Amino acid sequence: MRKQFDFLVIGSGIAGLSFALKAATYGKVCIVTKFDSEESATKYAQGGIAAVMYTPDTFEKHIQDTLIAGDELNNEKIVRITITEAPDRIKELIDWGVNFDKEEDGRYDLAKEGGHSEFRVLHHKDQTGQEIEKILLQKAGAHPNIEILENHFTVDIITQHHLGDESQETAPTCYGIYILNKNTQEIDTILAKFTLMATGGAGNVYATTTNPPIATGDGIAMVHRAKGKIENMEFIQFHPTSLYNPSEKPSFLITEALRGFGGVLRDVKGNDFMHKYDKRLSLAPRDIVARAIDNELKLSGEDHVYLDCRHLNKNDLIFHFPGVYAKCLSIGIDITRDMIPVVPAAHYTCGGIKVDEMGRSSIKNLYASGECASTGLHGANRLASNSLLEALVFSHRACNDAISKLKQVDFETRIPDWDAEGTVMNEEMILITQSLKELQGIMSNYVGIVRSNLRLERAGIRLKIIRQETEALYKQSVLNQQICELRNLIQVADLIIRMAKERKESRGLHFSIDYPKVVHPEK
Numbered sequence: 001m002r003k004q005f006d007f008l009v010i011g012s013g014i015a016g017l018s019f020a021l022k023a024a025t026y027g028k029v030c031i032v033t034k035f036d037s038e039e040s041a042t043k044y045a046q047g048g049i050a051a052v053m054y055t056p057d058t059f060e061k062h063i064q065d066t067l068i069a070g071d072e073l074n075n076e077k078i079v080r081i082t083i084t085e086a087p088d089r090i091k092e093l094i095d096w097g098v099n100f101d102k103e104e105d106g107r108y109d110l111a112k113e114g115g116h117s118e119f120r121v122l123h124h125k126d127q128t129g130q131e132i133e134k135i136l137l138q139k140a141g142a143h144p145n146i147e148i149l150e151n152h153f154t155v156d157i158i159t160q161h162h163l164g165d166e167s168q169e170t171a172p173t174c175y176g177i178y179i180l181n182k183n184t185q186e187i188d189t190i191l192a193k194f195t196l197m198a199t200g201g202a203g204n205v206y207a208t209t210t211n212p213p214i215a216t217g218d219g220i221a222m223v224h225r226a227k228g229k230i231e232n233m234e235f236i237q238f239h240p241t242s243l244y245n246p247s248e249k250p251s252f253l254i255t256e257a258l259r260g261f262g263g264v265l266r267d268v269k270g271n272d273f274m275h276k277y278d279k280r281l282s283l284a285p286r287d288i289v290a291r292a293i294d295n296e297l298k299l300s301g302e303d304h305v306y307l308d309c310r311h312l313n314k315n316d317l318i319f320h321f322p323g324v325y326a327k328c329l330s331i332g333i334d335i336t337r338d339m340i341p342v343v344p345a346a347h348y349t350c351g352g353i354k355v356d357e358m359g360r361s362s363i364k365n366l367y368a369s370g371e372c373a374s375t376g377l378h379g380a381n382r383l384a385s386n387s388l389l390e391a392l393v394f395s396h397r398a399c400n401d402a403i404s405k406l407k408q409v410d411f412e413t414r415i416p417d418w419d420a421e422g423t424v425m426n427e428e429m430i431l432i433t434q435s436l437k438e439l440q441g442i443m444s445n446y447v448g449i450v451r452s453n454l455r456l457e458r459a460g461i462r463l464k465i466i467r468q469e470t471e472a473l474y475k476q477s478v479l480n481q482q483i484c485e486l487r488n489l490i491q492v493a494d495l496i497i498r499m500a501k502e503r504k505e506s507r508g509l510h511f512s513i514d515y516p517k518v519v520h521p522e523k
Contacts, residue, residue: 175192
């Protein structure tokens with residue numbers, strides 16, 4: 001199959017859907033997603049979306065909170081763009097039909113999360129992402145100019161490399177993608193004038209993650225293979241509070257909003273410990289809280305700490321956090337009477353595909369938005385509830401930029417079909433599943449919350465063997481999703497390790513015992 005569209009979107013979360021809904025006014029749009037269209041990281045976002053709505057909050061306060069959380073490695077221009085454009089993007093969501101919680105007087109019920117100096121997080125109970133995903137999907141599914149291809153796995157973006165042009169002097173241009181139709185097992189070609197990479201993060205490079213199984217770093221790996229620029233991959237955010245339930249994957253997220261609501265972190269003996277690490281206590285930024293918990297676990301030898309909500313109003317707790325209440329109750333924990341066992345888990349990829357203020361990657365006609373992109377907003381650590389906001393702002397900007405160039409770009413029609421000659425069906429899935437377990441073990445043990453030069457060196461040596469074996473298997477196999485995802489995760493892991501080795505300091509989410517911590521006056 002060969003199709004062509006004006007706009008191609010890879011991914012069906014908030015970044016991809018918001019772009020598609022705006023672009024569809026100006027041309028034909030194709031959304032490609034590797035599972036059901038509702039399955040995205042957006043769906044699992046509990047806390048909400050940050051924006052300045054009322055006094056005493058101000059843009060400047062939100063900007064400074066973002067810069068401080070990011071350990072001042074943020075791009076301040078990008079931070080100011082994102083924060084000041086937030087209210088307009090929120091209004092669009094509301095106009096589309098997203099229902100944020102309100103007070104009795106009609107004002108939005110704003111929450112406060114770690115690192116925020118004011119109440120500014122809009123939410124829909126503790127299921128904000130699910131509400132946003134539902135509304136945007138309904139609108140995209142009903143739009144006559146949008147076609148959604150579910151169960152199609154994007155193998156690679158198409159550049160002049162596929163035309164036989166190996167020149168290093170010419171900047172790459174994206175002409176579309178090769179996709180695996182999981183129903184027919186054939187590799188199809190989609191051509192597009194403009195492509196948006198909105199594939200989400202790479203949490204599954206670790207053994208324990210809050211990310212859904214689809215978060216395998218596909219977009220980052222594809223752009224890297226196409227010689228696009230990737231940056232800041234050493235900054236992997238571990239959410240401090242995932243539900244400790246070892247038999248379950250992915251880990252269930254215990255929203256940061258619970259701590260904003262008054263929940264307190266305690267050790268296994270019931271003692272508050274965050275006063276030893278930060279004056280903001282349980283509401284310190286995520287990098288600080290995750291390292292504090294990691295240190296407490298190493299000191300105690302225990303497997304988890306607790307989040308204590310027993311002192312909070314029972315009815316209010318259940319009303320505002322029905323998802324967390326139901327989930328915990330399903331495993332015998334009543335959060336109104338019992339403390340919640342929690343442990344850090346890989347949560348968010350702060351780095352990724354380097355883009356400019358319009359969401360443009362270093363590959364011509366290729367944009368990136370959402371978790372797969374590195375805009376400069378987050379710096380060395382993402383401030384809670386800035387992720388959905390970032391996706392909205394940069395998908396809007398990318399769409400505006402693409403629309404302005406639509407009449408100047410033609411389809412590249414010389415693209416060859418996918419060449420599968422010489423490949424055979426791979427019957428030994430154990431080769432893939434075992435390599436994945438080894439990869440996740442390497443990353444969790446050596447490239448986690450706390451790192452060292454020795455750990456990173458060992459991780460690189462061990463990863464090299466898995467990479468060589470996987471590349472050999474990939475070249476000889478008829479493609480399936482599993483081998484492609486493993487290959488992508490290995491490439492992302494290699495980027496994380498290499499960039500972590502290059503950073504000769506401890507900063508934000510990258511903490512190395514070999515370098516003294518940089519302490520800023522603001523902290």
